[in-house]
Amino acid sequence: MPDDPATATHGPTAHPPASVTSLWRLRSYLRPHVWSLTVMLVASMAGVGVSIMIPLRIKALIDGPIAHHDHGGVLPLGLSVLGLGILEAVLIWWRRWTQSNAVLSVETSMRRDLYDRLQELPMSFHSQWQSGQLLSRATTDLSAIRRFSGFGMLFLLVNITQVTVTTIVLLNMYWPLGLVVAATAAPIVWLSMRFEKAYVVVSRRVQDQQGDLATLAEEGAVGIRVIKSFGRSGHVARQYDDAARRLWETSITKVKLSAKFWTFLEMIPNFAVVVVLLLGAIGVGRGQLTPGELVAFITLMLSLVWPVASLGVILAMAQEAMTAAARVLEIFDMAPDIVSGTTVSPTARGHLRFEHVDFTFPGSGAQVLRDVNLDVAPGETVALVGATGSGKTALTSLVPRLYDVSGGRVTIDGVDVRDYSLKELRSLVATAFEEPTLFSMSARENLTLGRADATDEEVEEALDVAQAGFVHDLPWGLDTRIGEQGMSLSGGQRQRLALARAVLAQPKVLVLDDTLSALDIHTEKLVEEALRRVLAATTGLVVAHRASTVLLADKVALLEHGTITHVGQHRELLATVPAYRELLAADADADDELDEVSA
Ligand SMILES: Nc1ncnc2c1ncn2[C@@H]1O[C@H](COP(=O)(O)OP(=O)(O)O)[C@@H](O)[C@H]1O
Ligand SMILES: [Mg+2]
Incomplete structure (x- = not known):
């Protein structure tokens, strides 16, 4: 484009x-x-x-x-x-x-x-x-x-x-x-x-073609499941062959x-x-x-x-x-639009507020969030519920400043997140996203990314909360190296590691965006039970799809088309807001709840 x-x-x-x-x-x-x-x-x-x-x-x-x-x-x-x-x-x-x-x-x-x-x-x-x-x-x-x-x-x-x-x-x-x-x-x-002169041209072509070949090889490796499941191995191999031949000729x-x-x-x-x-x-x-x-x-x-x-x-x-x-x-010359502030707050309580927040993805015209207002008191947990594409991920990514707001402000303890030093902000806020990134290092290093000084007991506790005890069964336990994209782990395992990482960071504000989506119901229940303890002590913003996750929260915010339309108790919204009921209707727990409420 x-x-x-x-x-x-x-x-x-x-x-x-x-x-x-x-x-x-x-x-x-x-x-x-x-x-x-x-x-x-x-x-x-x-x-x-x-x-x-x-x-x-x-x-x-x-x-x-x-x-x-x-x-x-x-x-x-x-x-x-x-x-x-x-x-x-x-x-x-x-x-x-x-x-x-x-x-x-x-x-x-x-x-x-x-x-x-x-x-x-x-x-x-x-x-x-x-x-x-x-x-x-x-x-x-x-x-x-x-x-x-x-x-x-x-x-x-x-x-x-x-x-x-x-x-x-x-x-x-x-x-x-x-x-x-x-x-x-x-x-x-x-x-x-x-x-x-001639040599530079040819060398550059060799370099470009090496890059192409590397890209094909990388895609082949990372996308191996997709390729296999669509039976495209032959096609991909031919593409690779062609690229290799071109490189050979140029060489x-x-x-x-x-x-x-x-x-x-x-x-x-x-x-x-x-x-x-x-x-x-x-x-x-x-x-x-x-x-x-x-x-x-x-x-x-x-x-x-x-x-x-x-x-x-x-x-x-x-x-x-x-x-x-x-x-x-x-x-080097690229202006970092995320400029670190200087505020350091030694007595953080974790009072998270969205004040008239507007947001448009940089470089795209469409406004994703409009006049979002939300107050999460210290220690309180808010569940964020909304249809796919309503802007939940966008909203949560504003807290650790993966993006900056286009209008309004996000504050923690009354201080605009843009005024905190990035280091301070990253220690105040921990996040775990739906598609967690794990790095090519040991499981332990991945876990302690946010807190290099964590003790073994703390690591164990975090693993326990996230039901990520499976790392002990890896070939070298916590020292097992995990691939660039956590290739050797299942989606659910990756999510649980990312959750353990966020919990271990002992943040004042914990932001979870669909972190439990790849878990089976049974594991999810276990994680939720343990998470309840963690959330009792920290401020939480949790994107939720299931009633069971919603029940972890003190209150629920309903996000519709980029703006928060309702904030209240789960039961209250269930009874009075049809849109909310619809979102959670597919969920068995919600049906039970609904029966209870209407009874
Ligand atoms: N990087 C991006 N650039 C531009 N638009 C985006 C980007 N990511 C998401 N969007 C759009 O922003 C809207 C909200 O997306 P998102 O916050 O991911 O929704 P949700 O998490 O609620 O499913 C969607 O319409 C989506 O298409
Ligand atoms: Mg999302």
Whole structure:
């Protein structure tokens, strides 16, 4: 929906323009590593110096002791060449060692900030961005930035220095040959640039296709039940095959391209060597050049091939890093519409109020809640009853600020929820939703998400309330790792874990949205009995479909078309509100109640 205004302003741009500014804005991540970067630069520059000195020493060796058959002079010069060689190796090792230490931590800190940022961003953001997009920004893009800041940038400086200094040395040694060498640089740079341009296009296509394949694989795994039950395995497998073949073809193109490039890259300097040897031999014959100089010349010239050729690669790397920086900054720059307040309330009582609350989902035109007023006194429990689509889930998600109200306010103890610090709010309010999210960690970690300091007894108690004792029967008990979507658990088991998690958090306000929907009647009864104890101590807002759940509450609020039309006792509403009676009519308990009431 490209015309959707929300998508147009907030949605992701696949490939925003690369700019130096975006990269520059991320410089603060390098600040803690200025020392390492300096060490790397010094080590690399010293390495360049040594690599230029070695051929010059060899020249001295050939033109001096060897030309004059002075055997005594060979050893000291030879040893100095060997020493320089060892020094060069040490410098390379030093640079690499510093590099790997510093650079990885740059990526780690960027990744942490990005993750924190994603946590702050509102639900509306997450529903507009595909998780694949976020994933690739968090991985590929950050790696691209890391590669450039730790490797590319350094070698850009080092290679330019090496090329400049070596060319000056060559021109100085024998300028006609120096010119020949300088001239060969032109086709190499040209070829590298062209190669990089084509290569970037193909690499990006490979990346996109890898993403497609990953998405298909993920959908295949997550949706396996649906696929199987509709007998679509064959169809899905074909889709996967096609995507895999496309990826294979593109990868082959990529390999062919680089094979061609490297062949040419090898050939150009070899031609140059032939030319230099011919002209050099003439120079030596005329006495304009010594044999030692010719050897040094060729060695130096060959040492230029890599720095010149890699310029193309490095420039492409810079381009990639700049694009990546722009993409990552798109997330950092997103205004978090859920801005944390600062209020901390040490004496929370849990008085929850909805005051003239209006709500429209961000980016959608239709108003979901209109002028909702509801007062839940501290310790009181209100059951929220309403038809499907009446806005129950929307209403409950306003309390922990998964969304913010469009009008009016939600308060806890008289303070607007938007004024609480998010941390405080999340500790005041615990929620359990119909489709609970469990994370890829152990059952215990999932449970203690809201309270890392919970004792074993408290965990047991929460499991007891939620009738989630089944975790003890998992292969490794509480330490069993639960899949990303709690795949290995049934819907009811997941709901019970989520409920235990909410209870364990010991919130002042407990919000349950259809948390018991996937439970069988028997388990539901057990959960309800235990929940009654918990709800006695906290303020509760419980979405209910069955009379038995409603009976947990002190009063009932009926939500019709986004607004609360009736608040009262269950019996009262049952007797006087036909809409309420209808909603609970399918329920056997309600029928009993009804009989009782009418009797
Ligand atoms: N993310 C969303 N964006 C836009 N509209 C939504 C979204 N989620 C739900 N809705 C709409 O809001 C209305 C209320 O939904 P919801 O609160 O989930 O109802 P309930 O929980 O009572 O079944 C429905 O009409 C639904 O289609
Ligand atoms: Mg709902």
